[in-house]
């Protein structure tokens with residue numbers, strides 16, 4: 063065991079544990095003769111909306127599409143601005159630019175690495191149409207306070223829940239706080255498909271109708287008729303919907319295991335001066351990624367690599383520094399907390415099927431590193 067590589071994720075372990083349920087789901091779809099916009103999508107949309115405590119959900123092809131279509135449904139187009147953070151991998155930026163709006167970056171809190179209400183307030187201008195709040199690494203942002211700022215200024219709230227399936231604050235799940243909640247079911251997510259998929263959860267009837275139309279060429283009421291919007295082709299297929307329906311009942315159990323893994327890391331390493339996201343409420347955190355902060359990031363990553371332990375950096379480049387973004391927006395003023403945290407973050411393995419021995423081995427290597 064000592065030198066067996068430990069991957070960042072191992073989806074084959076999940077596939078083995080869930081093999082019969084996954085095969086059954088796929089076989090049901092194969093035999094049905096319906097592969098897009100069929101009964102499995104309808105069923106998953108109902109079950110996932112209910113799970114999130116929302117009235118509706120609209121299945122789409124990816125999390126990035128979910129964000130783009132939500133922005134379009136909320137009229138975030140040319141001439142409007144959308145506030146978001148710059149430390150969340152660029153997905154929101156991509157969606158905002160594809161929608162034709164301009165991203166405006168708000169700084170984060172050093173303890174949670176999430177957008178603060180003060181930073182949101184500061185970023186709002188008369189052109190602001192919406193904010194995308196990202197619940198990063200599995201930790202929910204302070205939706206109460208952020209929602210109040212948004213309401214005061216009359217802007218829409220879109221939650222990016224791609225890393226926070228099942229998290230909740232005050233008994234309300236991620237995705238049910240904003241006007242729309244966007245999810246990715248990319249395979250490594252807390253709820254992951256066997257390919258790409260995403261969805262938007264909403265209580266708003268108008269957004270619901272518009273999203274249904276936007277995901278399918280802008281068609282509304284009848285095929286081949288696009289009376290309101292030019293849409294995309296962004297449908298969740300029946301195979302992914304059936305797979306996700308089979309996996310959804312296991313999400314809470316997996317989230318508990320993820321939280322448990324990060325608790326082990328935290329209890330062993332926080333006393334040694336390594337920093338973790340500060341979690342105020344246990345239920346608000348579903349431990350999508352275990353992100354450790356240290357000034358010795360690069361050396362620690364090197365050390366773990368020598369021990370065949372995979373790590374990653376989520377994310378290495380602030381959105382406003384991406385050359386492709388600078389080409390469009392020009393140079394932006396750097397955000398102090400974002401800049402300070404970026405070179406310190408390191409993601410260590412955290413997935414429900416990890417063994418306790420693997421977690422203990424990684425902790426041992428990191429402890430050893432700190433003591434030297």
Ligand SMILES: Cc1ncc(COP(=O)(O)O)c(C=O)c1O
Nearest residue numbers: 124125126153222224246247248
């Ligand atoms: C925070 C966040 N938002 C959006 C996305 C985009 O999702 P997708 O890869 O399904 O487009 C991801 C993941 O990839 C993500 O981590």
